[in-house]
Amino acid sequence: MSENYQPDVKLDENPNGTVSFATEVVATIAGLAATEVEGVASMSSQSSGFADMFSRKNSRNFTKGVRIDLDDNKVTVDITIVVEYGSPVPDVARSIQENVKKAIETMSGLDVHAVDVHVAGVSFEREQKAVAELEEQRRKMLEKSEAPAEEPAKEEDPQEPQDDAEEEPDEELDDEPEEDADEDEEEDEAE
Secondary structure (H helix, E strand, O other): OOOOOOOOEEEEEEOOEEEEEOHHHHHHHHHHHHHOOOOEEEEOOOOOHHHHHHOOOOOOOOOOOEEEEEEOOEEEEEEEEEEEOOOOHHHHHHHHHHHHHHHHHHHHOOEEEEEEEEEEEEEOHHHHHHHHHHHHHHHHHHHHHHHHHHHHHHHHHHHHHHHHHHHHHHHHHHHHHHHHHHHHHHHHHHO
């Protein structure tokens, strides 16, 4: 772990015993709560800088970019993030503060004194994915528009045998009117 954590947090002492947990647990809660916020591309530690901009949001190190300070069961959280391009940074930061505070207080019972959000970079990964998806759609549409020019030739081949099948009934239909005409002539002659 690259962050320095204080020893275990003693949450409660009662006749049945004590409840304590590692400070790292609070950091994990804070990190997960921060990554749930729309607009957070990834977590980033202040010390590693540029390499963190290319890390994934769902990395296994949930405490990356999170520093926890405890003072008499009051928590101060420092969170360092990379924000997605196009996301309003003040809104993202405010959402992180609210989500982290709620998660820590609900899950640990500790009071959160402050959640400080530091933006270490901007990620263009979502924009690049969108451009790639548009290019893929354009390519598929071009393939579809070229395909109909080839398809009629393919469709004519299967229709040729059907044309032969259709011609035979036409010949029978042509024979029938002649028979009717012959019958009409015979009737005329009989009169």
